[in-house]
Amino acid sequence: MNTLINVGVARLEVGSNPAVLRTILGSCVGICIYDRIKKIGGLAHILLPNWVKDGVKEKYADTAVPLLIAQLLKMGCTREFMSAKIAGGASMFKFQSNMALGQIGQRNVEMSRQALQEKGIPIVAEDVGGNVGRVIDFFLEDGRMKVKAAGEEKLYYKV
Amino acid sequence: MHISIKERLDSIISNLDQLPSIPDVVGKVINMVNDPNVDFKSVAQEISRDQAITTNLLKLCNSAYFSKGKEITSLDRAIVTLGIKEVKDAIMVVATKAVLNRAILGYDLAKGMLWEHDLAVAVLAKNIAMMKKDRANADIAFTGGIIHDVGKTVLAIFVQNVFKDILARVESGGVSFQQAEREIMGYDHQEVGERILAKWKFPEVLKYIVRYHHEPEQAPKEARKIVSYVHVANSICLMAGIGIGSDGLYHELSERAITLLGVTDEELNQLYSDVPEVLKHVQGLS
Ligand SMILES: [Fe+2]
Ligand SMILES: [Fe+2]
Numbered sequence: 543m544n545t546l547i548n549v550g551v552a553r554l555e556v557g558s559n560p561a562v563l564r565t566i567l568g569s570c571v572g573i574c575i576y577d578r579i580k581k582i583g584g585l586a587h588i589l590l591p592n593w594v595k596d597g598v599k600e601k602y603a604d605t606a607v608p609l610l611i612a613q614l615l616k617m618g619c620t621r622e623f624m625s626a627k628i629a630g631g632a633s634m635f636k637f638q639s640n641m642a643l644g645q646i647g648q649r650n651v652e653m654s655r656q657a658l659q660e661k662g663i664p665i666v667a668e669d670v671g672g673n674v675g676r677v678i679d680f681f682l683e684d685g686r687m688k689v690k691a692a693g694e695e696k697l698y699y700k701v
Numbered sequence: 702m703h704i705s706i707k708e709r710l711d712s713i714i715s716n717l718d719q720l721p722s723i724p725d726v727v728g729k730v731i732n733m734v735n736d737p738n739v740d741f742k743s744v745a746q747e748i749s750r751d752q753a754i755t756t757n758l759l760k761l762c763n764s765a766y767f768s769k770g771k772e773i774t775s776l777d778r779a780i781v782t783l784g785i786k787e788v789k790d791a792i793m794v795v796a797t798k799a800v801l802n803r804a805i806l807g808y809d810l811a812k813g814m815l816w817e818h819d820l821a822v823a824v825l826a827k828n829i830a831m832m833k834k835d836r837a838n839a840d841i842a843f844t845g846g847i848i849h850d851v852g853k854t855v856l857a858i859f860v861q862n863v864f865k866d867i868l869a870r871v872e873s874g875g876v877s878f879q880q881a882e883r884e885i886m887g888y889d890h891q892e893v894g895e896r897i898l899a900k901w902k903f904p905e906v907l908k909y910i911v912r913y914h915h916e917p918e919q920a921p922k923e924a925r926k927i928v929s930y931v932h933v934a935n936s937i938c939l940m941a942g943i944g945i946g947s948d949g950l951y952h953e954l955s956e957r958a959i960t961l962l963g964v965t966d967e968e969l970n971q972l973y974s975d976v977p978e979v980l981k982h983v984q985g986l987s
Contacts, residue, residue, distance in 0.1 A: 551941055552977045566814075568942040568950055589941060590974055601977070632949065634936060635877055638956035643969045646940065675945030677809075693809065693864050693947050 549587050552601035556584035556613050563680040567630035569647035571603065571654045571670070572678050574627045575610055575663060576685035577619035578701045583682045586610045590646065591653035603650055607657035625701050626658050627667040627687045635673045647671070667698035706859050707887030713855065714896040721854055721897060726751045727796040728902040734789045735904050741785060745776040748792065757795040765985035767791055786840035793844050794820070794986055805853050807860030808946035815850060818944020820983040822846035825934035828979070829972065833962055842930040845910030849931050852894030852911065859886055864947060871951050878951035879915045891915060917958040929958035941976040
């Protein structure tokens with residue numbers, strides 16, 4: 543039996559094989575990082591792109607990514623064996639284009655990509671954008687990510 | 702349009718027995734509290750007739766969200782200490798839990814997700830009303846938040862059958878999810894919810910919240926503001942993924958509602974950013 547760990551909004555969790563990390567996303571982005579040798583990984587559920595003063599680091603893409611990597615390194619992971627998958631970043635179906643909140647999903651995706659790139663972690667799969675809610679399961683036995691959205695499931699195996 | 706589904710829904714909503722029930726005391730209390738000349742003693746008396754509600758209500762009045770520090774051991778104390786509107790909100794939480802805290806299959810909501818969503822929307826809608834210094838309506842925003850999606854509990858089983866058709870309609874027609882529900886099944890979850898509230902004998906303003914929470918600009922003028930609190934709170938919770946289901950974000954975020962409330966871009970971002978704090982309050986309620 544796999545141990546299921548629910549990752550809440552603006553939370554970050556790490557685990558190892560055979561744990562499964564699950565989170566539910568709207569405009570937020572789930573950032574999954576996996577070390578394919580150690581079979582250890584972590585998931586950050588970010589709400590916003592950029593850290594603001596006094597904010598918790600887990601809530602923002604630009605601070606959650608370094609935090610997640612640091613935790614994985616502490617667990618014995620090696621940066622060169624790490625890869626990332628991201629999911630989420632949806633937006634409301636209809637909104638006035640000048641409304642900043644409407645762009646949050648897209649900006650979350652862009653900042654997640656940028657933060658990962660800055661740390662040299664390749665993104666091997668993305669399931670982002672659109673107007674769907676997503677339930678993602680990140681399986682630490684092999685690093686696959688299952689995305690359930692609009693009644694359908696997709697699997698991303700690449701690590 | 703699936704005529705057979707529409708006909709079954711016609712029969713369900715015209716037959717009160719087939720709609721969900723809540724304890725009678727709730728409808729009575731809500732209407733009593735709505736009356737500005739309400740007598741506190743008679744409200745306490747009315748509540749006390751339902752022993753189960755009373756027990757759970759007192760427990761909730763002592764929870765982190767409602768408590769004012771002092772322990773509350775009687776209905777009279779609850780009304781004096783918290784105020785009658787707060788007590789009414791607490792009754793709503795206690796009385797609707799059985800209806801709302803369940804799996805909502807067609808919308809892909811596991812047990813507890815709709816309940817968490819409803820409580821989060823309630824807390825947030827109340828916060829927005831308070832932020833806009835509309836204290837007088839804050840409790841109604843809370844109550845409306847709790848029940849805004851109650852129609853989903855009845856519609857879910859039908860959505861499950863025609864989900865693909867609804868989604869296809871959304872994508873080809875560019876219409877939002879609840880409009881596609883209407884086009885495919887004859888009713889959307891707002892309309893079904895309004896019928897449920899009619900069965901419960903709830904006041905008009907709550908029916909408007911349920912009926913128009915995705916299209917607040919359609920609400921009667923006198924209720925538009927209060928509907929908008931719930932609309933904005935609902936949109937923010939869905940964006941944060943709280944209770945997001947198979948209908949996803951296929952809904953409109955109404956600019957007119959935001960303008961009507963006078964919520965700035967910055968305030969909107971802050972409300973969204975503070976969702977984790979709202980969830981902490983929700984934990985004290987569920
Ligand atoms: Fe709704
Ligand atoms: Fe909702």
